[in-house]
Amino acid sequence: MSLFAPKCDRCGQKTRNEEQGKPVCDACVTEMALILDATEENARHCPVDNSVMQKEIAHMVLIDRCPSCHGVWLDGGELDKLRDDLQADAMLAMTRSFTMGMS
Template identity: 45%
Template sequence: MGWLKKAELCVGCKEKKTRRILEGKPVCAYCQLKVKAYREGVRNCPVDGTAMEKHAKYDFIIDKCPTCNGVWLDAGEMDIIEGVVIAAVAERSFAAH
């Protein structure tokens, strides 16, 4: 991934301006995450074998089983979730004072 000098419209969603480059094209963070999810391929649920659905959230991808509602996180994704939660709690605490 590279960076543009000037923000351009994302070729994926055509809504957000971005400086990110993916394969020579401007792509926002969310669309870049969707590309990553697509390239990962389908995982089957370790509990019931059903093909899991991919959900792009923040900077990670959650694989969720539509049958049993179980979730699968890749290495490091729990740390990202914890960071998001800690930041949200800190922001809420700061706003309350």
């Protein structure tokens, strides 16, 4: 076993995971699954201006965004997931700053 983990083919983050024989991190696996799910969903129309909304990934959540009015529309549970993910990122950033300041 190597001391150094290979880098994800998509984002370059170190990983020990493989998908189809290639190194890929958990975040990229999740993102690829979301992209596949998006291709299976029907196009939705913006409730504000009736434009066809585009699928985007934000913090590993598939969201619908209007290209005209820039409104963002979430399905059930997605706002909670975004909030939880952002809170976890903030806590991690605070923890890192505290530990760096102590050294």
